[in-house]
Amino acid sequence: MRPMIDADEASDLRDAVRLDVRWTLGGPSREADYAAGHLPGAVRLDFDRDVCGPVGAVGGRHPLPEPEALQAVLRAAGIDDGTPVLVYDDGEGMAAARTWWTLRWAGLEHVQVLQGGIKAWTGAGFPLETQTPEPKPGNVTVSPGHLPVLDAESAADWARDRELVDVRAPERYRGEMEPVDPVAGHVPGAINLFLGDDDLSDPDRLRERYAPHPEAAYYCGSGVGAARTALAVTAAGLPTPPVYIGSWSDWVSRGRDVATGEK
Structure with a gap:
């Protein structure tokens, strides 16, 4: 599976769970941007809180999450075992790539990044929405260690x-x-x-x-x-x-x- 797809391809992923992980290093939460408009059906993940683990005295500024915590986040987003996942950010690819990497490390196989992010989506003429989805809880199992x-x-x-x-x-x-x-x-x-x-x-x-x-x-x-x-x-x-x-x-x-x- 190619790790990146363009907006036209992404629009055809009817069964994919869309994850909005827009993020600014050292900046405020991007909740307001998500509320103002996101890909239809996209679930918001806070990059620092949901994708990464808590920061300690050692381990770095963006450590790996605990598998149980990540599993709870992904299940709350409605992800089942085998569910395709589409990840996007503003377009620079930083947060989306780390989320892609983390999910692949966690054993999810069908994970792709929207090339160009939300800007590419709107630039291709696709709509945004402001409704917050309420996905049915998923059953995905996190199995860490699938990437070196x-x-x-x-x-x-x-x-x-x-x-x-x-x-x-x-x-x-x-x-x-x-x-x-x-x-x-x-x-x-x-x-x-x-x-x-x-x-x-x-x-x-x-x-x-x-x-x-x-x-x-x-x-x-x-x-x-x-x-x-x-x-x-x-x-x-x-x-x-x-x-x-x-x-x-x-x-x-x-x-x-x-x-x-x-x-």
């Missing part, structure tokens, strides 16, 4: 033995600035491929970019951008790569060694 995940120790090993890729902006990788986390720099041994260079609508370009990195694992600031990169790699027709889901925010919370500069 790294922790800090295995990320360090990966950087030493294979290829660990930091997808943050080059200046953050080099440690020249850090707008979010308390320590600047990168995991020692990691290389940098900035995710901002990805065009998720061009699988050929994505394949050209990522095929030379067949053993790469990816990380970012808190596992959101890295999940978007995993989506990009998958959209290119390549195997979904490992993600260090705690990413830089987890790494520095554990007091691990830090590298700066180009290497």
